[in-house]
Amino acid sequence: MDLDLVFLGTSGSVPTGRRAPAATLVRRGGERLLVDCGEGTQRQLLRSGIGLVELPEVFLTHYHADHYLGLPGMMKTFSLRGRTLPLTVYGPPGLSDLFGALARVFGKLTYRLQLVELHPGDVLDRGEYRIEVFRVQHGIGAAGYALVEAERPGRFDLEAATGLGVPKGPLFGALQRGETVLLADGRSVAPGQVLGPSRPGRKLVLTGDTRPSGEVGEVARSADVLVHDGTFLDEERERADETGHTTALAAAELARAAGVRMLVLTHLSNRYFGPEIAREARTVFPETIVPKDFDMVDVPFPERGAPRLVKGGALGREEGLGDHGAAGGDAGPRGSGGDADDPPVGRDPVGASAGG
Numbered sequence: 001m002d003l004d005l006v007f008l009g010t011s012g013s014v015p016t017g018r019r020a021p022a023a024t025l026v027r028r029g030g031e032r033l034l035v036d037c038g039e040g041t042q043r044q045l046l047r048s049g050i051g052l053v054e055l056p057e058v059f060l061t062h063y064h065a066d067h068y069l070g071l072p073g074m075m076k077t078f079s080l081r082g083r084t085l086p087l088t089v090y091g092p093p094g095l096s097d098l099f100g101a102l103a104r105v106f107g108k109l110t111y112r113l114q115l116v117e118l119h120p121g122d123v124l125d126r127g128e129y130r131i132e133v134f135r136v137q138h139g140i141g142a143a144g145y146a147l148v149e150a151e152r153p154g155r156f157d158l159e160a161a162t163g164l165g166v167p168k169g170p171l172f173g174a175l176q177r178g179e180t181v182l183l184a185d186g187r188s189v190a191p192g193q194v195l196g197p198s199r200p201g202r203k204l205v206l207t208g209d210t211r212p213s214g215e216v217g218e219v220a221r222s223a224d225v226l227v228h229d230g231t232f233l234d235e236e237r238e239r240a241d242e243t244g245h246t247t248a249l250a251a252a253e254l255a256r257a258a259g260v261r262m263l264v265l266t267h268l269s270n271r272y273f274g275p276e277i278a279r280e281a282r283t284v285f286p287e288t289i290v291p292k293d294f295d296m297v298d299v300p301f302p303e304r305g306a307p308r309l310v311k312g313g314a315l316g317r318e319e320g321l322g323d324h325g326a327a328g329g330d331a332g333p334r335g336s337g338g339d340a341d342d343p344p345v346g347r348d349p350v351g352a353s354a355g356g
């Protein structure tokens with residue numbers, strides 16, 4: 001079962017030339033969960049190899065404009081295309097009020113819109129996985145989301161099964177599903193006799209905007225991937241605290257304490273370009289990445305390896321290298337990955353990153 005994260009928007013508060021505001025797509029098998037929908041998310045999807053697919057679900061972390069402004073426009077486009085698939089939007093309390101105001105923007109829809117307000121501690125059970133809603137600290141009601149897969153059955157021991165006289169065929173499948181089976185000679189074989197210890201599923205944790213929080217640390221314990229607010233450098237830690245955000249250093253300390261496998265920092269202040277955020281965090285937690293828009297993270301089952309950054313992995317063909325020559329040209333955020341990208345032309349020394 002494939003599981004990955006697509007970073008469609010990695011900027012905090014305001015868009016920059018290279019980064020769009022918050023939007024992260026979680027893909028699990030054929031399922032698509034969009035977490036936050038900053039301004040321009042529909043265009044980010046169109047530019048990506050994914051396209052503006054009819055997302056069934058959007059999860060909002062909170063109601064600062066940099067996390068939802070893209071939603072009314074995207075919803076309008078869906079309507080203009082005559083979408084009929086229902087759309088469910090989840091978010092902390094205040095969702096209905098927000099949509100009361102937004103309704104004037106998107107007007108009448110061709111599809112059913114369902115709004116679901118969620119509270120910390122709520123769990124959406126989806127069988128193979130669940131979505132846990134947890135509290136974050138951002139000064140206003142804000143939620144984080146964890147995708148937690150159920151444990152998987154242990155490895156099937158073919159030799160043990162054959163040794164017990166289980167014939168190849170449907171009984172193998174039944175045992176793998178955890179059922180006890182009856183053999184032709186009247187003996188029964190229990191799954192525990194042929195299955196190894198059950199194996200953990202994967203866990204993704206997305207905080208949205210937050211200060212460092214002990215509660216987040218608990219939720220993130222042993223997560224495969226923690227996507228955390230990394231708005232500022234440590235030199236701006238007071239500002240981070242005032243505005244309800246986290247520094248790269250503090251996020252790295254939290255990730256180390258929680259024993260996560262990979263830390264992903266996002267929601268960068270427009271004062272920063274990425275490499276300096278990554279450098280600071282890696283002094284404490286080396287398994288840190290700071291993705292650009294259209295980067296992806298693949299999350300294999302633990303026994304198949306560690307989570308892996310795929311640079312520009314979600315770029316559409318025409319946005320990628322093919323038509324534009326070498327990386328680092330004007331092809332977009334794929335860049336070189338070095339310190340030289342996002343040159344400080346037009347850098348705003350004041351920054352405008354406090355509000356988001």
Ligand SMILES: [Zn+2]
Nearest residue numbers: 013066209356
């Ligand atoms: Zn924000």
Ligand SMILES: [Zn+2]
Nearest residue numbers: 064209355356
């Ligand atoms: Zn915010």
